[in-house]
Amino acid sequence: MPAISRTIRARIPTESGEFHLFHYTNTSDRKEHLAVVMGDVAGKAKTLVRVHSECFTGDVLGSLRCDCGEQLTQSMQLIAAEGSGVLIYLRQEGRGIGLEAKLQAYNLQDEGYDTVEANLLLGHQADEREYWAAAGILADLDIPSIRLMTNNPAKIEHLEALGITVTDRVPLLPSINAENAFYLDTKIKRMRHMLDLPPTRNGDLANHAPARHSSIQVPTAGHAEQIARISRLAAAYFQQESRPFITLSYAQSLDGSIARTAGAPTVISGAASLRLTHRLRAAHDAVLVGVGTVLADDPRLDVRLADGPNPAAIVLDTHLRTPPDARLFERHQQVWIVTAGADSANAQALSERGARLLVTPVGEDGRPDLSIALARLGAEGVKSIMVEGGAEVIHAFLIRDLACFAAITVAPRFLGGLPAVTACPTAVCLPELSDVVYTQADRDLMVWGALPRGNQQA
Numbered sequence: 001m002p003a004i005s006r007t008i009r010a011r012i013p014t015e016s017g018e019f020h021l022f023h024y025t026n027t028s029d030r031k032e033h034l035a036v037v038m039g040d041v042a043g044k045a046k047t048l049v050r051v052h053s054e055c056f057t058g059d060v061l062g063s064l065r066c067d068c069g070e071q072l073t074q075s076m077q078l079i080a081a082e083g084s085g086v087l088i089y090l091r092q093e094g095r096g097i098g099l100e101a102k103l104q105a106y107n108l109q110d111e112g113y114d115t116v117e118a119n120l121l122l123g124h125q126a127d128e129r130e131y132w133a134a135a136g137i138l139a140d141l142d143i144p145s146i147r148l149m150t151n152n153p154a155k156i157e158h159l160e161a162l163g164i165t166v167t168d169r170v171p172l173l174p175s176i177n178a179e180n181a182f183y184l185d186t187k188i189k190r191m192r193h194m195l196d197l198p199p200t201r202n203g204d205l206a207n208h209a210p211a212r213h214s215s216i217q218v219p220t221a222g223h224a225e226q227i228a229r230i231s232r233l234a235a236a237y238f239q240q241e242s243r244p245f246i247t248l249s250y251a252q253s254l255d256g257s258i259a260r261t262a263g264a265p266t267v268i269s270g271a272a273s274l275r276l277t278h279r280l281r282a283a284h285d286a287v288l289v290g291v292g293t294v295l296a297d298d299p300r301l302d303v304r305l306a307d308g309p310n311p312a313a314i315v316l317d318t319h320l321r322t323p324p325d326a327r328l329f330e331r332h333q334q335v336w337i338v339t340a341g342a343d344s345a346n347a348q349a350l351s352e353r354g355a356r357l358l359v360t361p362v363g364e365d366g367r368p369d370l371s372i373a374l375a376r377l378g379a380e381g382v383k384s385i386m387v388e389g390g391a392e393v394i395h396a397f398l399i400r401d402l403a404c405f406a407a408i409t410v411a412p413r414f415l416g417g418l419p420a421v422t423a424c425p426t427a428v429c430l431p432e433l434s435d436v437v438y439t440q441a442d443r444d445l446m447v448w449g450a451l452p453r454g455n456q457q458a
């Protein structure tokens with residue numbers, strides 16, 4: 001755990017009463033974590049404590065989008081009423097994603113995503129906060145146990161895991177307005193917050209929520225059927241072929257683009273499609289992307305928005321350009337890197353990160369021979385792979401007729417960007433789907449169908 005040390009303290013008279021502000025430095029970041037202390041708390045069991053994460057918009061501007069400012073004021077008032085206590089102020093804006101990303105997330109929320117979905121769409125976790133600084137400050141103040149002012153069970157769990165004794169939880173009651181109603185509802189439903197919200201004056205909570213994409217009726221039953229269909233086909237295919245069943249799955253715009261430009265991530269599909277993608281991942285043994293996608297998007301490729309296990313991750317990477325600090329290493333027990341040679345300077349670092357290098361002879365294009373790679377992965381027991389892209393990889397699987405099934409999201413927008421498939425020589429005939437089923441995921445269309453290689457069992 002990083003070390004944290006007190007530099008200085010000063011008296012701060014406030015409307016709620018007189019506090020002392022303690023300033024800290026630490027060995028992990030350059031942030032000024034703070035403690036606002038009232039009374040003599042050293043050695044005091046069950047000290048009233050708030051561990052508050054910085055929220056510029058709520059704390060300083062009084063934004064109505066969240067309840068942070070209110071929680072800050074309430075905590076200081078409760079401490080003042082008791083005559084002693086501590087408000088720990090951690091500099092981790094926007095649940096740890098920073099102010100810039102929080103503002104991007106606000107814009108996504110204005111498009112209809114909830115706070116969790118918005119963070120995930122931006123490639124962050126729903127909550128990236130850490131509490132080691134709080135634990136260090138409590139130790140510095142010599143506080144043996146705390147009564148924690150919070151509605152967030154995860155915060156209690158984090159602090160307890162750091163050795164803090166939390167004897168009681170003191171709830172903080174927010175007031176509800178049209179701007180924060182949906183946010184508070186999301187906190188309850190998706191982040192386990194312990195809030196018992198009263199109905200508001202103008203009706204129930206839902207009436208206060210802004211219009212959202214999910215208000216459109218979604219026939220989700222078809223999705224379960226299609227996922228079951230893939231699982232059935234995959235099991236039969238692997239039994240017969242001893243190689244993994246390949247599901248090609250990506251999101252495209254109406255004009256067939258999968259990104260605005262190569263090398264940059266673009267949010268194409270909606271939140272419901274994203275959840276579906278996670279369900280699909282959970283139904284496969286592995287998820288595969290090209291190194292171009294790893295470098296552009298740094299994707300996690302895990303299952304966060306659905307129930308189910310994380311699949312293994314596979315990266316096609318001829319020259320071992322995958323960064324050892326890529327986020328996919330954080331979440332996958334097994335990461336395969338299909339490569340042409342293991343003599344790059346990066347090989348050692350990737351192996352130390354836990355990657356297994358699958359060295360494969362190269363084909364005419366100078367890249368790992370996909371057919372051989374798939375046979376090897378089959379021999380390792382990988383029965384099904386969801387190929388998520390990017391463009392070069394989608395093209396490579398289609399042109400070689402290696403995919404068995406397609407599950408493609410079509411979002412109702414134009415991008416004019418990177419096409420999923422580039423122009424092929426006229427002699428090459430790209431496959432057509434059979435037994436096609438269309439479903440809807442909020443505003444997106446899902447196209448499901450067997451490809452010739454996989455449809456013999458359809």
Ligand SMILES: NC(=O)c1ccc[n+]([C@@H]2O[C@H](COP(=O)([O-])OP(=O)(O)OC[C@H]3O[C@@H](n4cnc5c(N)ncnc54)[C@H](OP(=O)(O)O)[C@@H]3O)[C@@H](O)[C@H]2O)c1
Binds near residue numbers: 258296392396
């Ligand atoms: N909309 C979606 O669903 C979706 C999904 C994924 C990605 N994307 C987007 O797609 C873009 C990335 O696409 P991309 O075409 O640049 O990269 P990519 O398809 O992810 O990766 C291509 C790279 O993979 C490596 N590779 C190794 N073996 C290969 C093989 N046999 N066949 C093909 N490639 C092989 C090659 O690099 P080396 O020669 O160095 O090995 C190649 O340059 C990003 O902008 C990303 O946001 C969109």
